[in-house]
Amino acid sequence: MGEFRLNPKYIQKFDAEDLKDHQFFPINKNQDGKLIIASVGKNKNDLEFIQSTSKLQTGLEVEVFQIEEKSFLREYKLIGNGIYHRFIIIQRGRKIKPRGEIFAVISNKGGVGKTTLSIELSYQFRRMGLKTLLVDMDLGNADISNKLKEFPPNTLYDFFAKTHSLDELTNKLELGIYFIPGESGEFKLANMTWSQKQRFFREITKISSSYDVVLLDLGAGISRDVIDFALLADESVIVTTPKDFISGYAAGKAAFTRFVDIQAKKIGDDSDEEIIFSPWYVLNQVKNYQQGVEYFKTIKKTSNNHINQQSQFKFVPEYLGSVLYDREMIDSAYNSQKILGTCYPNSELGRSILKIASGLMHVKNELKLQNKSSGLKRFARILGLAKPQEVI
Ligand SMILES: Nc1ncnc2c1ncn2[C@@H]1O[C@H](COP(=O)(O)OP(=O)(O)O)[C@@H](O)[C@H]1O
Ligand SMILES: [Mg+2]
Structure with missing residues (x-):
């Protein structure tokens, strides 16, 4: 078990459309300096894509955990609204889920x-x-x-x-x-x-x-x-x-x-x-x-x-x-x-x-x-910034 709070500084380094298409998002760096990634992981080539873009955009190796698709879609909207959850890692099964x-x-x-x-x-x-x-x-x-x-x-x-x-x-x-x-x-x-x-x-x-x-x-x-x-x-x-x-x-x-x-x-x-x-x-x-x-x-x-x-x-x-x-x-x-x-x-x-x-x-x-960068605003724009009421 471990817990990470999503750090938007890493989100900004990725292209919002890439995150959406390949169904993943970065959460934060772990103690070993690796970037924790939540990924739905439905397609084999997603993982390869995640590894290579992360290396390119952040210079970091990744550690990928699986998130349920429903959770992914909701978190993706919340991130666009500037709301960043904490995530709990369940080592067994290499799964990850958000918590309030x-x-x-x-x-x-x-x-x-x-x-x-x-x-x-x-x-x-x-x-x-x-x-x-x-x-x-x-x-x-x-x-x-x-x-x-x-x-x-x-x-x-x-x-x-x-x-x-x-x-x-x-x-x-x-x-x-x-x-x-x-x-x-x-x-x-x-x-x-x-x-x-x-x-x-x-x-x-x-x-x-x-x-x-x-x-x-x-x-x-x-x-x-x-x-x-x-x-x-x-x-x-x-x-x-x-x-x-x-x-x-x-x-x-x-x-x-x-x-x-x-x-x-x-x-x-x-x-x-x-x-x-x-x-x-x-x-x-x-x-x-x-x-x-x-x-x-x-x-x-x-x-x-x-x-x-x-x-x-x-x-x-x-x-x-x-x-x-x-x-x-x-x-x-x-x-x-x-x-x-x-x-x-x-x-x-x-x-x-x-x-x-x-x-x-x-x-x-x-x-x-310490964020609220233009990168994040851009991310929200691409998403069309879901109205808060539409999140659930
Ligand atoms: N902003 C406010 N303006 C006027 N009265 C208030 C305000 N906030 C709380 N009250 C009133 O103060 C009283 C105490 O509030 P309460 O929420 O029960 O306090 P606590 O839980 O700290 O004991 C209640 O009668 C409440 O209606
Ligand atoms: Mg009271």
């Missing part, structure tokens, strides 16, 4: 809008044509169910009690998103052993290959348990508000401290490789967007001043976006058994959440992989 990004939504305090944003973001991902799974991890206080008025009979509790698999607990909602409910009552993440947490993560990673996005709404607060879950996810999103931004900063710092503990054990003493922890920040309930930007700047400045940036471990918070305060609009949507995204899709509030959803799928890739 797992986002953990956290905050230091309750009441900042974490659950509301988790629901609204999931819905916006769905509108972007992405298959989305929303998991209510706020065990003890199943707030997503309360907000959506959806109370399926079985909950995450049944997963931890070993009577149900995560797949069996998944419900498709009318909103078009998939949902695993939490449990109301005494059950808490804190009651869970490390091996239970690992079992959860093994299974959520496994089922993430059936989705484009998995969103975990973690309980309020930054107990060790919440942070462990956040660090097991691919990315963390920290929700905070102007009123609570100090605790928003504290949430990032606490996650970073734990991150350093875990990483330091992993890498040993003699490595001086720079290791970055870079969570996303969303400022919710702002008066205007400028206010959100200003508060984020303060969080960034505080972390520069108060966290040792000399060490090999760096804390680099990133700004994802702000959402305006509009109590009336949110109440009116949720009181009529709807959500903001369905009630007021074109409102300023609705649009700001769409922007955040889109940022999560695009911007981070670009920050991390």
Whole structure:
């Protein structure tokens, strides 16, 4: 097993029509400096073509894994839309398949809008044509169910009690998103052993290959348990508000401290490789967007001043976006058994959440992989840039 995130830098080096005709695409370089390729591999001469073009265009030898044709066609469209999945290699059979990004939504305090944003973001991902799974991890206080008025009979509790698999607990909602409910009552993440947490993560990673996005709404607060879950996810999103931004900063710092503990054990003493922890920040309930930007700047400045940036471990918070305060609009949507995204899709509030959803799928890739080259745009043009809704 191994996992690679598609790096668009390699895609640009190939001709989009060649990729389409010979049904393959490059994913990333592996540790041996070879280029990992996903190929449908129906025709014998495809392999020869892949080897020779790769050598010519990238100078790299290739390692080819087989992808299902259906998956290939979908990924090809997604790549054209600037969405790059992670891919899991299954050594046996030399197969490869995409898996959805797992986002953990956290905050230091309750009441900042974490659950509301988790629901609204999931819905916006769905509108972007992405298959989305929303998991209510706020065990003890199943707030997503309360907000959506959806109370399926079985909950995450049944997963931890070993009577149900995560797949069996998944419900498709009318909103078009998939949902695993939490449990109301005494059950808490804190009651869970490390091996239970690992079992959860093994299974959520496994089922993430059936989705484009998995969103975990973690309980309020930054107990060790919440942070462990956040660090097991691919990315963390920290929700905070102007009123609570100090605790928003504290949430990032606490996650970073734990991150350093875990990483330091992993890498040993003699490595001086720079290791970055870079969570996303969303400022919710702002008066205007400028206010959100200003508060984020303060969080960034505080972390520069108060966290040792000399060490090999760096804390680099990133700004994802702000959402305006509009109590009336949110109440009116949720009181009529709807959500903001369905009630007021074109409102300023609705649009700001769409922007955040889109940022999560695009911007981070670009920050991390430093691309958005003309080559990629050309690739999208050749594809005719499928409209997001047409992806699924
Ligand atoms: N942008 C916003 N403007 C106005 N009210 C909001 C906004 N976001 C969330 N709320 C309200 O704040 C309260 C707390 O939100 P919730 O999502 O339950 O927070 P959390 O999950 O962080 O505890 C809810 O009543 C919700 O309707
Ligand atoms: Mg909540």
